[in-house]
Amino acid sequence: MKTGGRIFLVDDDELIVTMTARSLKKKGYETQVQTSAKDIFNKIVAWHPDLILLDIHLDENTNGLDILAEIKREKLATPVVMLTSDDSAESAIKAMKLGAVDYLTKPFNIDEVHIVVANILENSRLKDEVEYLRKTGLSCVETQIVGESPAMKSILQKVEMFAKAKTGSLLITGESGTGKEVLARYFHTIYHGEISNDAEYTPFIAINCTALPENLIESELFGHTRGAFTDAKTDKKGVFELADGGTLLLDEFGDMRLDMQSKFLRVLETRTVRRLGGKIDLHFNAAIIAATNTELKKAVEVGEFREDLFYRLNTFAVHLPPLRDRIEDIPYLAQHFLDFFAHQYFKKDLKGFSPEAAKALTQARWPGNIRELRNVIERCVVLQSGDLITMEHLPVELTGTTLVERRKNTQIILPENGLSLDELEKDLVHQAMVRANYNKTKAAKLLNITYDTLRYQVKKHDLDR
Ligand SMILES: Nc1ncnc2c1ncn2[C@@H]1O[C@H](COP(=O)(O)OP(=O)(O)OP(=O)(O)O)[C@@H](O)[C@H]1O
Ligand SMILES: [Mg+2]
Missing domain, CATH: 3.40.50.2300 (Response regulator)
Known part of the structure; x- marks a missing residue:
């Protein structure tokens, strides 16, 4: 405290x-x-x-x-x-x-x-x-969307066109951490920007469809009247009503139960909701965005997602590719997060990445996509006190493969819990041998040692072919 x-x-x-x-x-x-x-x-x-x-x-x-x-x-x-x-x-x-x-x-x-x-x-x-x-509603990062790759540019353009056309609904698919929520907010800002001249004051309601217990999801979505069930002590608005005049984001939409999907389809088509226990249909006016990281088409094939709902939603849909398929974005995103966190953590001298570090960032696989990249950069910024983020600040998962390339001018940082020098030696000699195609003269050169020393090392570690 x-x-x-x-x-x-x-x-x-x-x-x-x-x-x-x-x-x-x-x-x-x-x-x-x-x-x-x-x-x-x-x-x-x-x-x-x-x-x-x-x-x-x-x-x-x-x-x-x-x-x-x-x-x-x-x-x-x-x-x-x-x-x-x-x-x-x-x-x-x-x-x-x-x-x-x-x-x-x-x-x-x-x-x-x-x-x-x-x-x-x-x-x-x-x-x-x-x-x-x-x-403030949105955090600083989320208000700004970075997208320099051709793939991202065309996605942003498409979303902008949908929003301006007031399509009413939008489906966003993509792996976890690819920026579905960021894109949803972007759509929201454009969609409502012109009407209210102040997108910040139009509601943006996000609800995670899987985070709710089964018995609550219905009343959460559609609301309920007093006495509709035992615990319903008062009237309650559902999220469609709450989002009236703004945008409703239904996250993890692909995991919604089939019976809820039917109800949802009706809501989408009539633009009205009826509260649980209610007698009248309430009209609402909100843009509805469904986001999911499940492949809906496959879910349709195995009968877990309603086909009619899929086609209804798929009319206006965008797919966010994983970060590894749009590596052109990585340098821009990395710099964007570096600037953001350098500001947040008062590292005003921190300007960018060493060429090696920048390369390692674009070569990583990023299974957690942009969210993972963001977390890695935040950690780097916290650990760094100079003006560049270098290889030594990056987590080993990213740098492991390029350890040997860093032979010149770089240090190998001893991990917190130490390492086996013998194993490291063996590994490096092995790599040198493989790279030199088992030519010992070349391998010795790669390691900057004499031919005799290399021969001794190869024997010691039993590395001959
Ligand atoms: N194009 C982008 N520009 C800047 N930041 C981004 C971009 N895309 C994603 N981010 C950042 O990456 C993080 C993850 O984004 P977001 O929450 O939108 O992903 P998601 O696809 O909704 O993930 P999940 O499926 O796990 O919910 C956020 O911190 C967000 O600010
Ligand atoms: Mg999300």
Whole structure:
């Protein structure tokens, strides 16, 4: 838990104030104290603390609750903990009703104060983060789509045309990590950009069709009315309604149950949904994107996917090829992620990749596609402190094959848990022999050793043909 934060402490008891403040300071908080009611409100505004500890009985004329009320009236977001000296529940209840986040009864235990303070500050941090994420909607990476390969360029063009034509639905297929969600957001931005002039405020609702338990998926998708089933205590909108005016992304769509597929097809064709237990069809207006990494055509053949739904969706479809089939994108993506993470981790000197590292990146197979590339680059950025990412920063899975090519000017980095020097020697001599087609003179040259030494090595490791 992160400590630190600014705490404003108001109490007329000098001793309590001094002792509490001292102990909070020791824990790493900044404190500001006050023992009179004078000018409190202005001081709060001026110092904007993260938390206020406020006594209820300040002096003859001032009640802490009045100050609390003023704080709330003026809509200051600072959380307030009331300090009471009587343990009658009455004033505590009053304080909570007025909007205090908590209260402490004097004489209080200092450990209790620490716990209460830490929890509240942690909570407000989380709240801020959520608010921030909600406001920005997309993370910086996801707003920008990188696609320089001919394959990607034609995909982007196609998606743009579909979006401008307001096709209403889009099917995106591709292996995991190829950027289906990124592409869905791209479609969303273009689709709604012109209508609202502000794509950020049109809803983009994403739902993972496999993450939901079977008994919940239906009510999650279509919503329900109160009393539709035992747990349905209130009315609830389904995702189609929530996405009204925006876009609905149904992720992992290929794994949807057959009976749900039929219902979905009807929704797609009528553009209406009926809530579970509902009596009327509700019209909605949203672009619907289905994304999947299963091959739908095959699923149709084995009877796991409805043929009519497949053809309906396949009218407007794009397939994202795996990264290994569009290696032209790799340098651009790598640089894009490097810039992004260099900024995030304050590595302002970090500019790019050594030629060897760049080559290794394009030669890797990337089974996890762009997501894997992104993770690898993030790790490199964290580990690097110079201006280039070199072979030594890349994970061994990527560099293993080119270890020998790096003979000149490069070091072999000793793995964390060590290695067998003998094995390494054997491996290198073997590689040299293979490459030299078992010509010992050539092999010796590759390893920069004499013919005799090589002969000795070959014998030692039993590497002759
Ligand atoms: N063209 C791109 N440009 C920039 N970043 C991309 C691109 N494609 C994917 N990414 C990044 O790669 C990661 C994975 O992308 P995304 O989540 O869209 O993949 P996905 O196909 O939906 O994967 P899954 O099938 O596992 O859900 C994300 O962090 C995303 O930002
Ligand atoms: Mg996805």
